[in-house]
Amino acid sequence: MSRVLNRRRGQKGFTLIELLIVVAIIGIIAAILIPNLLDALQKAKQKRTMGDMRNIGTAWFSWFQDQVSAAAAGSSSTSTYEFDKIGSTVTADNLIKTLFISKTMFYIQKVPGKDGWGNNYEFRGTTDLAAVQVMGIRSGGRDGSFSGTSYTMGPFIATKYEEDIVWADGFFVRYPAGAQVVN
Template sequence: MLQRLRKRERGFTLIELLIVVAIIGIIAAILIPNLIDALQKAKQKRTMADMRNTGTAWLSWVTDQVSAAAAGGAVSTWDGTAFTEVSNLADTLHPTQTFFYMSEIPSLDGWKHAFSYGYTGNPLGAQVIAIGSGGRDGDGSYNLGVSVTIGAFTPTDYDQDIIWADGFFVRWPGGQNPAGP
């Protein structure tokens, strides 16, 4: 009797261990791609939130300069050729230690690539300010000097450029403009 109890205490068999390892492998194969996608989506959302917050502060500055920002128009393309690159937006939005439109201006998007800030120099124009992110690949093919078609792109295409201009997103992931009216 005592000998039979000792025989059961030997541990797992090889087949039991292989089954457990196979189950863990299947679970990992399912979860890891979803985890990677969730991380990319979080970076995309952070980028869009930073663009929206910075743009809102910048529009406040434009409004203070000319009493009101110009209303946007309904067009199918966005003309990036009208914009000049702004190298240090912090000087505009954080002019002194006691007065500022935004306490910290983000310089990097969620993928750690530099934002592009553009200003036409005409606060009364139809197009005044723009913020761009090159997406996951950091390509930035919009370059603030190229016209792009306004619209959404596939939300899981993280290499697409995201552009915010004059109060709304010009290029954004998904079906509905997240900052539209």
């Protein structure tokens, strides 16, 4: 018996059972952490998109206020917002030409053309500054496709990353629930 014990004490390494237990524990931890990590990455992209839209929108709206000396923020009294009723599509390059007047006078230094998922924003604006709907920005969400042009105002379930995020005329029209949307 003492020979068997001496031999075991001299052996180094793990038994098969010990290795299986360690692998099982690592598998359980991975099963818990990976979905949370993936969700956190999507939330970060969503928050980046909203931050970009808020910055662009604030700069654009400041420019608008300087042009007409008035603000139409929150002027809509309907429960839906018709995005396609806002003038025409504006490119990020053309928008920066409007908002970056000179090196000492600018509303924003850079207008990002892509959202957090790498999809193009859609910018729309009108030259009729007295119109009810003057400017808008929207992101197609994770899938990059827009779900239409008519949006019910208010939040959507925050984990539905395919939903469009829409900012128009000084406020968020469609946004993830729980997001800080006060401008």
